[in-house]
Amino acid sequence: MTKPLMGQAEIADRLGVSRQRVQQLIGRPDWPTPYVTLAMGKVWRTEDIETWIRDHRPKDTGPEEDTGDTTLGRRHGRKRDDA
Template structure:
């Protein structure tokens, strides 16, 4: 039984638009995505990242097929390059990982709707020291990472209704001396 695999291969070749077009054309059967490579979240200017999707019975077979496809495509475009990194995972794990790391943004309106509170209460909540910090301050207002706000909301000790007022004086109709 075959599994669909998602494989990222980084090669020692500077990314250019021409390399992107040439490799995508030769690797079209693998739903190839070609991009500038990043290592630890920072651009790696001397690397190109090649993402492939393919079907194979084992991880070893998938890696062998991907390596062969990439080295053949590189040779065909006259750009032999060394493979410097390979990450392989089942496609469903890859999809889950992408979904988990996708950045969703929220402004105060989205936060109000998510927490089911009004504008005034939202304004109070976003000023709390335990509320997530905004990602950016835009002319339209502040924006937050929605996943961080959701995580905060799970720990929020929400108490419905208004707090009871503490009465410090005599009640209506009561004498102050009693």
């Protein structure tokens, strides 16, 4: 099940890039406006990020598959909290 909100780490995982690369993408004029800015950082609606991906990175489009893998952020060694 896809969560309704994404932070930089989730976006990095979705795109398969580093959080530093996400920071660069956030600076683009065509990047979605954050849903809210919290003390921990900016948060975006997943729907807005998926629309941006569809429009700007067509090779990354397609439904995210739930493979049952409980690893989130394999690049960062974190575990999903909904496992």
